[in-house]
Amino acid sequence: xxxxxxxxxxxxxxxxxxxxxxxxxxxxxxxxxxxxxxxxxxxxxxxxxxxxxxxxxxxxxxxxxxxxxxxxxxxxxxxxxxxxxxxxxxxxxxxxxxxxxxxxxxxxxxxxxxxxxxxxxxxxxxxxxxxxxxxxxxxxxxxxxxxxxxxxxxxxxxxxxxxxxxxxxxxxxxxxxxxxxxxxxxxxxxxxxxxxxxxxxxxxxxxxxxxxxxxxxxxxxxxxxxxxxxxxxxxxxxxxxxxxxx
Ligand code: SAM
Numbered sequence: 001x002x003x004x005x006x007x008x009x010x011x012x013x014x015x016x017x018x019x020x021x022x023x024x025x026x027x028x029x030x031x032x033x034x035x036x037x038x039x040x041x042x043x044x045x046x047x048x049x050x051x052x053x054x055x056x057x058x059x060x061x062x063x064x065x066x067x068x069x070x071x072x073x074x075x076x077x078x079x080x081x082x083x084x085x086x087x088x089x090x091x092x093x094x095x096x097x098x099x100x101x102x103x104x105x106x107x108x109x110x111x112x113x114x115x116x117x118x119x120x121x122x123x124x125x126x127x128x129x130x131x132x133x134x135x136x137x138x139x140x141x142x143x144x145x146x147x148x149x150x151x152x153x154x155x156x157x158x159x160x161x162x163x164x165x166x167x168x169x170x171x172x173x174x175x176x177x178x179x180x181x182x183x184x185x186x187x188x189x190x191x192x193x194x195x196x197x198x199x200x201x202x203x204x205x206x207x208x209x210x211x212x213x214x215x216x217x218x219x220x221x222x223x224x225x226x227x228x229x230x231x232x233x234x235x236x237x238x239x240x241x242x243x244x245x246x
Pocket of ligand 1: 112129
């Protein structure tokens with residue numbers, strides 16, 4: 001996948017692309033990227049990229065001129081183009097999966113009060129919000145979208161790690177433990193060291209259900225549960241739960 005991020009502050013994003021899993025994905029040719037400084041597309045001697053809002057109001061808006069030239073150079077329109085904005089559609093795992101199928105993505109980071117609407121109308125295919133709060137700039141939101149998307153590209157992370165993560169099958173993830181088996185007098189749940197794989201599977205599913213019910217009950221709508229999962233839930237109920245105590 002080719003990721004092109006348009007920003008006034010490429011240095012905020014640079015470290016992410018040069019570190020850890022993303023670095024390896026780039027080295028293995030699974031991801032290519034371009035961090036475009038929108039200011040490079042300003043034509044006046046001060047490289048101005050913002051101005052006052054027509055009709056009045058607080059704050060400044062990103063100018064359409066530099067943005068349009070930067071987007072044209074990035075191949076948009078013609079490439080799925082995301083503008084991260086609190087006024088967009090709420091981002092989630094399904095949305096990330098959808099974007100991960102694209103061969104190319106252009107992501108536009110806003111600043112100030114945002115961007116001139118004509119840029120959105122002409123170039124943007126997806127207005128995405130990462131949550132119901134307002135950040136001071138789009139770079140953190142763009143990184144959230146990039147991170148959620150690129151890790152779903154085949155080969156970046158093993159399929160096994162992804163299969164039981166939160167939101168897969170409409171459930172949050174179960175609690176996990178590592179060594180030591182006794183930490184600060186708190187033991188790892190017995191079932192996890194029992195070696196009884198069927199019980200471990202049932203314990204994990206029960207925990208996924210409990211956590212989802214506690215924090216995100218709306219995820220448990222029928223539409224989001226696979227037939228397999230519903231069958232498993234019914235079997236657990238019929239068997240009266242798991243053998244091991246919680
Ligand atoms: N005036 C805008 C509004 O009320 O919708 C908020 C602008 S915000 C201060 C500046 C930039 O941060 C936005 O253009 C956007 O790129 C980014 N941003 C802020 N909150 C965001 C969110 N929840 N999701 C995605 N991007 C966000």
